[in-house]
Amino acid sequence: MPGIASYGGYIPRLRLSRHAIVAANSWANPALKAHAKGERAMGNWDEDAVTMAVEAARDCLGERPREGFAALVLASTTAPFDDRQNAGIVVQALRLAGAINTMDVSASQRAGTSGLIAALDAAAARGPVLFVAAEKRRAPAGGVPELQMGDGAASLILEPGDGIARLVGSRSSSVDFVDHYRGHGSEFDYGWEERWIRDEGYLKIVPPVLAALLAETGTAPGAVAHFCLPCTLPRVAQTIAKQLGIAESAVRDTLAAGCGDTGAAHAVVMLVHALEQAKSGDRILVAGFGQGCDALLFEVTGNLARKPRGITGSLAAGRSETNYARYLAFNDLVKIEKGLRAEVDKQTPLSTLYRKRDMLLALVGGRCERCGTVQFPKSKICVNPNCGARHSQIDQPFAEFAGRVMSYTADNLTYTPDPPAHYGMVQFAEGGRMMADFTDVDVGGVDVGMAMRMVFRIKEFDTQRNFPRYFWKAAPTPGHSAAAKES
């Protein structure tokens, strides 16, 4: 049986206050007031399922070499492309070796758990698999789903052997129960009555799958230490646990208060959150619901030597957002006056993108084999004025370099979906520098000397051709104070 060798998580930094959402919308729907508590994770304008997948995967990978993966599986129902493999973008951004099987899993809230089962099978058969689930969710303004949803991603490395949590077993069922659907080309979900979803859906479809899995693995329900069932309806997981004999204390927090439901990613988000808190010997039962049910049972066999940011770290690093209008703008839920400067054509020459894919998607620069100078971008002639060697450069990835702000500005003139545009020269400790866009910063929160890390984001969105142009930006390094000076 395969196991989980590592985990990572990513919840975007902004947490939209539900009170702010309700304050803006309860005039039309007073019933929303019942949902005015807590915050939901809100992706920045430059984040999507692919960029969040990359962040979660980086957290999961740590310093592990990027070679040797047999497959990368990406689960999402909100990935940016219908036809251009989203998993392939993640592989390119992470610089995983090219001889790798890649797959997008989609079209159900169960994509996260179904993808995880497939990824575990692949790991058992073929070696290490990087699994990522990510969602940037969309809902119409002013409805309950907007309040319940959240954006986020989680990632696992699956390998033959026990790892830190071995797979005890898994089981699935397929039932064409349409609690909601999103047809081809539709912007939003269309859903049915909650009471029916609870009584005929969750409570009838989930328990038999879990019961069968527990039975066939010889697991006493009382031995389940962590029960992960994403569900936005109240007390469904507790009811199912009671029905099966699982202790109510084992029912995991759905993270509704500080994150919201991250859709197909949420079962994996909850699993990673459980792994962060579990101790050796704990059994973790994970269920995913959506046109049937998936169930996976893990037994924790150890802890990670390092401590990833994970879900716990991400949740702790949030910044409250009380400006609902900003959320509407970031998610293209309202027509915004962008100004004439936004009209510049943003067509991406696909041949250039392909030729420069390592540079643009993986932030690979150059290192001179003659003088050791590191530079971005890579070039035929070394930039070091005292070297000038020709054809001397090998690939030098910059993505994991630690940087500091050398100069910066906050620009109110140039078009950006989130003005003012922050950018500046970032200088890397390992050498090299680049004039980079900044993201995840606040006005007044940037200064010379501030520690930065590079993150994969949407640089610009070509609205004419519906094409996100990805590149890397600099974001404050977590744990470093905004005003940290160069030491």
Added chain:
Amino acid sequence: MASGIRDKVAILGMGCSKFGERWDCEADDLMVEAYEEALEDAGVETSRIEAAWLATAIEEQHVGKSGVPLAVALRLPYIPVTRVENYCASGSEAFRGATYAVASGACDIALALGCEKLKDTGYGGLPQRSRGALNSMYWANFSAPGSFAQLAAAYRAKHGLDRADLKAGMAHISVKSHDNGSRNPKAHLRNKITAEAVLAAPLIAEPLGLFDCCGVSDGAACAIVTTPEIARSMGKHDIVTVKALQLAVSNGTEAQHNSWDGSYFATTRIAAKRAYHEAGITRPRDELSLIEVHDCFSVTELVTMEDLAISPEGGAVKDVLDGFYDADGAIPCQIDGGLKCFGHPIGASGLRMIYEIYLQMQGRAGARQRQTAPIRGLVHNLGGFPHQNVCSIAIIGRQGA
């Protein structure tokens, strides 16, 4: 061994259109306006001009490519006409072409004309445009003010200045240029302002406020050059010659190599050194009578005072606040209002600066004439961004100086 350009080329005539929001004009109207003044000043006919250079930087916004727009506008008689572009230093590039043509002996009389018609974009500031296919895919989303604003952050960090002191120096620069511009009938902005107004203005790109940024204007400027001998033979006296003409272009070191600290212009320092050598200047603070620099933003002018080796490193704020660069100071800087107030029609700007120095040398600058008769003036014309730019430096002076 190359001997440089010193005193090999004389300015025969110059012209400059009124700069500003010329809603009534096409680019060719502006070209003719500058050209007619230059022709009359030079005292020649179009038939005497043997070669011409046209500078435009944002040609897609008005005339389009090639030398044809200039040849058509001026009805040049099938002579060589070349269009040049080198960011905001394009005007100096046209001047360099014409000057070198005369200095080489390839022609007796040559023309340089720079023109930009920028006010047909529908918005204020420079037009937002493509920066090249690959550049657009990885360059930060920087604007002109945003890239130059970073000088302030790096300068402040390097010299341990607090924000308010740096802003005070920058504000004085803008107040001074508005004072000067108020005396210039061709200037785009002729209103006087106060330091309080500068500091209270809305931020464009931190820490640059509205008054820290130059105007974006329509306009054209023109030079007709020849040899000093021909100028004299045409009855000219008080001949003004080119003493130095230097250009330094970034090669990626500032943008990619950690040897530049972001607080100064590497190109300006190199071009200035070469220009002083070419002109035989050893003590620029004592030997220059006045200067026209590329004050696209107040902070650019500030750091340029040090890059030109006139103010000591870290000493520009003090010199500026002491009035050293005011119109009645030791070395007036932007006595015509500069880019800030005369205006900045990109392709014309380098030639406009030379125009001002030329007028000042001849005592023809009217209400803004420097009181002590100037001997040598310096023109600093920069294009691009602090981390990647082209810098042209021209030194213009009385023949024999």
